[in-house]
Amino acid sequence: MTIAPRPVDWKVGVASAPGVIHSSAAEVTPRPLPEKVRRRRKLQTTVSHLLLLAFALLFIAPMVFIVLSSLMSDSQVLSADFWPRPFQWGNYPDVWHTIPLGLYYWNTTQIAVMSTIGIVLSSIPVAYALARMRWKGRQVVFVIVLTTLMLPYQVTVVPLYVWFSKIHWIPSFKPLIVPNYLGDAFSIFLLRQFFMSVPEDLADAARVDGASHWQIMTRIMVPLSKSAIAAIALFQFLYNWNDFFGPLLFVGDNPKLWTLSIGLDAFRGQHHVEYNLIMAAAVMFMIPVIILFFLAQRVFIEGVTLTGSKE
Amino acid sequence: MIASLYWSFTKYNIPSSPKWVGLLNYKFMFTTDPFFWVAVRNTIWIIVVGLPVRILFGIVTALLLTRKRRGVNVYRTAYFLPTMAPVVAATLAFAYILNPEFGPVNVLLRKIGVQDPPLWFFSPQWSKPGLVLLGLWGVGDAMIIFLAGFLDVPRHLYEAADIEGANRWNKFRHVSLPMVSPVIFFEVVTGIIFGFQYFAQAYVVANVSSGGGIGDPQNSTLFYSVELYSQGFINFKMGYASAMAWVLLIITLLCTIAIIRGSRRWVHYQGGAFLR
Numbered sequence: 001m002t003i004a005p006r007p008v009d010w011k012v013g014v015a016s017a018p019g020v021i022h023s024s025a026a027e028v029t030p031r032p033l034p035e036k037v038r039r040r041r042k043l044q045t046t047v048s049h050l051l052l053l054a055f056a057l058l059f060i061a062p063m064v065f066i067v068l069s070s071l072m073s074d075s076q077v078l079s080a081d082f083w084p085r086p087f088q089w090g091n092y093p094d095v096w097h098t099i100p101l102g103l104y105y106w107n108t109t110q111i112a113v114m115s116t117i118g119i120v121l122s123s124i125p126v127a128y129a130l131a132r133m134r135w136k137g138r139q140v141v142f143v144i145v146l147t148t149l150m151l152p153y154q155v156t157v158v159p160l161y162v163w164f165s166k167i168h169w170i171p172s173f174k175p176l177i178v179p180n181y182l183g184d185a186f187s188i189f190l191l192r193q194f195f196m197s198v199p200e201d202l203a204d205a206a207r208v209d210g211a212s213h214w215q216i217m218t219r220i221m222v223p224l225s226k227s228a229i230a231a232i233a234l235f236q237f238l239y240n241w242n243d244f245f246g247p248l249l250f251v252g253d254n255p256k257l258w259t260l261s262i263g264l265d266a267f268r269g270q271h272h273v274e275y276n277l278i279m280a281a282a283v284m285f286m287i288p289v290i291i292l293f294f295l296a297q298r299v300f301i302e303g304v305t306l307t308g309s310k311e
Numbered sequence: 312m313i314a315s316l317y318w319s320f321t322k323y324n325i326p327s328s329p330k331w332v333g334l335l336n337y338k339f340m341f342t343t344d345p346f347f348w349v350a351v352r353n354t355i356w357i358i359v360v361g362l363p364v365r366i367l368f369g370i371v372t373a374l375l376l377t378r379k380r381r382g383v384n385v386y387r388t389a390y391f392l393p394t395m396a397p398v399v400a401a402t403l404a405f406a407y408i409l410n411p412e413f414g415p416v417n418v419l420l421r422k423i424g425v426q427d428p429p430l431w432f433f434s435p436q437w438s439k440p441g442l443v444l445l446g447l448w449g450v451g452d453a454m455i456i457f458l459a460g461f462l463d464v465p466r467h468l469y470e471a472a473d474i475e476g477a478n479r480w481n482k483f484r485h486v487s488l489p490m491v492s493p494v495i496f497f498e499v500v501t502g503i504i505f506g507f508q509y510f511a512q513a514y515v516v517a518n519v520s521s522g523g524g525i526g527d528p529q530n531s532t533l534f535y536s537v538e539l540y541s542q543g544f545i546n547f548k549m550g551y552a553s554a555m556a557w558v559l560l561i562i563t564l565l566c567t568i569a570i571i572r573g574s575r576r577w578v579h580y581q582g583g584a585f586l587r
Contacts, residue, residue, distance in 0.1 A: 045380075052375055056389045062448060063393065065415050066404045080418045152508055152563055154539050155556040158549055159315045242397040244511040249544060261399045265515055268403055275407050282400040293395045297388070 070279035077276040091280040095267075098277070101284060103256070104263040111176050111247075111259060112240040118180035119187050119236045120229060126183050127191035128217045132203065142192070148185040153245075161249060171254040176246050180236075187232045194228040195221055234296055238289065260285050315553045323550035336554035347555075349530050350538035353439070357534065358506035361443045366498055369450050370491075373457035374483075387458075394451030398511045405445045406432055406519040432520040435531035442512055442532070453498050460491035489579040496570075496578045503566050507559055510536040535559060 033041075069077050070091055071084040095101065129135070130142050164175045202224075203216050211219070222229065244261040251257035258266065264285055268278050319336060321329035340347050376387050393401070408414050409431035420428035429437040464487055472482045513532040517525055525541050526533030539559070543552025 048375065048378070049380070052380075052383075052386050055372060055375065056386055059390050059393055059448065061415075062404060062408055063396075065408055069407060078413050080413055082415060082418075150504060150563065150567065152504070152556065152559050154508070154536060154552075155315055155560050158318065158543055158553050158556060161544070162549060238395075242399075244399050244514070245540075248514075261397065261511075264399050264403065265518070268515075268519065275410075278403055279407060282403050285400045286396050289395050289397060290392070293392070 066279050067283060070276055070283050072276045074274055074276060077279075078273060088276070091276050092284070095277050095280045095284065099263060099267050099281070101260075101263070101281070104258055104260045105288075107173075107251075107257060108241055108259040108261075111173055112237050114173075114177045115180040115240040116233050116237045118177065119184045120233050122181050122183040123187040123191055123232070124222065124229070125217065127188045127195055128213070128221060130188065131192045131195035132216070132221070133213060145185050145188050149189060157249070164250070169250075171251045171257055173251065173257065175250040176240070176243075180240075184236065187236065190232060191225065191228060194225050198224050230296075234292075238292075241289065315556060318550050319554035319557050321550040322548075323553075324546075324548055329550060332550070336551050337558070339551070340554060340558065346526075346530070346533060346538055349526075350533050350535045353531065353533055354507060354509065354535040356439055357442065357509055358503055360439070361446055362499070362502040362506060364443060365446050365450055365453060366495065366502070368447050369453035369457050369498070370495075372450065372454045373461055374487075376454075376458055377461045391451035391455060394449045396449070399515055401449060402445060402512045402515040403519065405441065405448070406516060409441050409444070432516055433528060435529040438516070438520065438528055438531045442516065445512060456494055456498065457491060460494035461487060464490045492578045496574050500567060500570055503570070504563060507563055508536050509534045510540065513537050514540070 065082075068082065068084055071087045071089065072081070073084075073088050076084065126145075130138060130145070160175070160179075161170070164170050169175050198221060202220055206216050206220055242261065243259075244265070247259040247262050251259070252262060255266075264278075264281055267281050271277050318329055320331060320333055322332045322335070323329035372390055376383060376390065396404070409416055411417055411428070411430045411433050414431075417428040417431075429440070431437045431441040468486050468490070469482055472486050477485070513534050514525070514537060517527045517532045517537075520527045520532070525537060525545075535555075539552055539555045542548050542555065
């Protein structure tokens with residue numbers, strides 16, 4: 001399996017653009033296309049633009065509905081209206097004061113940041129050892145990593161839960177953070193593929209100069225793989241930020257430790273029909289990730305392409 | 312893992328300690344437990360119906376975004392954006408949007424003359440299709456991988472097809488599709504693995520639905536993972552949950568092997584084989 005790390009230019013668009021002839025009109029005047037062909041092309045473009053637009057509406061509409069309904073009054077949200085009359089901006093401060101949203105933000109951020117740091121720090125050396133060091137059992141370890149990737153988490157979660165409760169880590173953030181410092185199969189796999197693609201001669205040159213594995217890793221591999229590492233950090237941050245099952249299991253019993261996911265679900269439980277407030281809470285939950293998406297759009301898309309399964 | 316395997320042969324109700332019961336857990340699971348087979352059926356449904364629909368939709372949207380057009384980046388961002396929404400938030404949003412009475416979807420359906428729009432998460436027949444819609448909204452992750460695949464197809468292959476006089480469909484069917492088949496394969500395998508682990512959406516939706524408990528409405532959202540969670544972490548039957556986890560592992564492995572075997576016929580690798 002080789003993954004060719006190949007940035008897709010998200011901004012410019014298509015990697016293989018149709019052959020554009022660069023010539024001034026003075027030299028060559030292209031033969032005008034027949035009227036029939038031109039008309040058909042125009043029709044095709046129009047149709048596909050309409051399709052694109054229709055799908056875009058389908059994707060965006062739910063977002064718009066969520067935001068609109070979060071600004072409605074209690075009774076209006078339960079009616080067939082689409083447009084808030086009047087706009088009830090007070091819903092947002094209301095939610096903020098009803099539940100300790102600030103605490104949930106802080107808890108979620110702590111878990112997500114600490115987990116991400118752990119995964120990045122622990123996965124880099126393992127990936128390096130799998131990609132660039134010759135040692136006995138290397139292939140076996142790689143296969144084990146791949147297997148864990150496929151292993152349903154349910155298989156490990158029962159013993160983990162029992163063990164964590166025996167050492168009195170439940171409820172606390174520790175079960176959600178500490179295991180990440182032991183590496184993560186997905187990140188190791190992705191980084192290993194990336195390290196494999198770094199030209200061997202760079203490391204060889206460093207080795208001639210007397211560099212150790214540690215130095216090669218930190219001075220050559222890591223700087224060259226910045227984009228892959230950034231992608232992993234982003235994925236893991238998002239995963240931990242959005243996770244529901246883990247926090248439900250490990251901190252569900254103690255409201256002081258709740259994350260946004262758990263808090264939002266519980267908030268829903270207390271406000272069955274006040275959909276305006278629930279939607280306002282949901283919007284506040286979504287905003288940080290959406291800002292993150294726009295900030296890191298490039299890294300993100302490149303990262304997804306990296307995992308793109310060129311097996 | 313080993314602990315989990317051992318416990319699967321025990322009766323282990325926290326806080327008491329494990330007691331060896333042999334194959335009793337497995338026997339109970341397959342012959343007596345009424346919920347086990349319901350959970351298996353629901354999980355198979357979401358994989359057999361939900362996954363192909365999602366892959367098809369991912370391919371269609373990716374194809375639309377492949378050509379270089381004015382504003383294509385805006386479209387790509389718009390299509391991908393919902394994928395970023397946290398699962399719990401997205402699920403609650405859909406519970407509102409698909410509310411039978413005042414949700415925008417049914418309001419619209421009534422306006423265009425549908426007399427009895429679906430009850431979505433309030434009916435056992437429509438709850439799973441509702442979850443499929445939720446999956447389609449967040450299709451971005453699959454779409455972006457297909458997009459990368461389509462953009463990767465070498466230009467000269469299409470040119471060769473043009474010379475042969477191929478039309479659009481032929482080019483798609485005989486050039487694009489075989490070239491991205493490894494990507495489709497990847498999506499199928501991960502889709503099945505995640506299908507067996509389908510949890511958060513079902514759990515949240517069941518709470519919002521009529522009934523308002525695990526698996527509601529009427530056990531139609533009782534998926535394998537949900538059942539495992541309720542046995543292990545609500546009833547605290549750790550032995551039974553371990554046994555369920557092991558059955559799950561074996562099913563997943565068998566499915567994956569079967570698909571890898573079957574894939575030789577339809578997956579085309581430029582470089583040669585799946586494993587070097």
